[in-house]
Amino acid sequence: MSVLPIYTYGMPVLRKKAKKITAVDDRVRAFVQDMFETMHNAGGIGLAANQVGSLERVIVIDISEMEELQNLPPETPGKKPMALINPEVVREEGKWIMEEGCLSIPEIRDEVERAEHITVHFKDLEWNDCQLTSSDLLGRVILHEIDHLDGILFTDHISKIKQKLLRGRLNNIRKGECDVPYPIVTPLVEEKKISCVNHNGSRRIKNRVYGDSGLRGAESGDSSEQPLSCGRSCHRL
Numbered sequence: 001m002s003v004l005p006i007y008t009y010g011m012p013v014l015r016k017k018a019k020k021i022t023a024v025d026d027r028v029r030a031f032v033q034d035m036f037e038t039m040h041n042a043g044g045i046g047l048a049a050n051q052v053g054s055l056e057r058v059i060v061i062d063i064s065e066m067e068e069l070q071n072l073p074p075e076t077p078g079k080k081p082m083a084l085i086n087p088e089v090v091r092e093e094g095k096w097i098m099e100e101g102c103l104s105i106p107e108i109r110d111e112v113e114r115a116e117h118i119t120v121h122f123k124d125l126e127w128n129d130c131q132l133t134s135s136d137l138l139g140r141v142i143l144h145e146i147d148h149l150d151g152i153l154f155t156d157h158i159s160k161i162k163q164k165l166l167r168g169r170l171n172n173i174r175k176g177e178c179d180v181p182y183p184i185v186t187p188l189v190e191e192k193k194i195s196c197v198n199h200n201g202s203r204r205i206k207n208r209v210y211g212d213s214g215l216r217g218a219e220s221g222d223s224s225e226q227p228l229s230c231g232r233s234c235h236r237l
């Protein structure tokens with residue numbers, strides 16, 4: 001297994017629509033394992049293929065360490081890490097707001113309104129047809145990750161005014177000015193990579209110390225701009 005670099009804001013692959021996977025073979029299984037390792041290495045609870053530069057319709061999720069799942073029966077969805085292939089939302093009801101962060105948009109968080117109750121169809125790694133219904137964090141993560149597969153970022157869901165206020169910080173990420181403890185590829189690095197490839201074929205990846213990102217309940221009432229402590233209330237997607 002390998003830790004893959006995570007593509008950050010401004011990379012074109014994050015704005016492209018991923019294509020359906022037609023079969024699971026050893027390559028797909030290995031890729032999914034790499035995605036799990038990449039997500040865990042970055043302290044994330046969800047990751048979509050676009051975020052590691054692939055346009056295949058697969059997401060991985062692991063919310064098993066979340067406090068709210070600890071006393072639930074083992075068969076509860078989300079108690080085990082999940083890989084969802086070709087996920088498709090077939091039902092959405094209700095609305096709720098939660099603060100989200102994203103491994104591809106470090107150090108930025110904001111409240112996002114999404115459906116409260118969802119049903120999703122997908123294939124598992126054994127190519128079984130699966131259905132999952134969720135009304136909690138799991139559904140929130142699934143919707144965030146499916147958005148990635150469709151080229152949508154959580155910042156697209158916030159108001160135009162807030163988007164304008166974030167423009168400078170987003171541009172900084174685009175320029176590679178973000179500190180994260182996991183390998184990333186930014187547009188600036190991509191440019192360097194291309195120039196390097198022309199000379200000696202090497203590939204440069206940024207890897208700096210990263211404070212936090214987060215997804216947490218808006219009901220917490222904490223709107224501080226200070227980084228969250230990376231305890232159980234701090235989730236990365």
Ligand SMILES: [Zn+2]
Binds near residue numbers: 101103104237
């Ligand atoms: Zn994300």
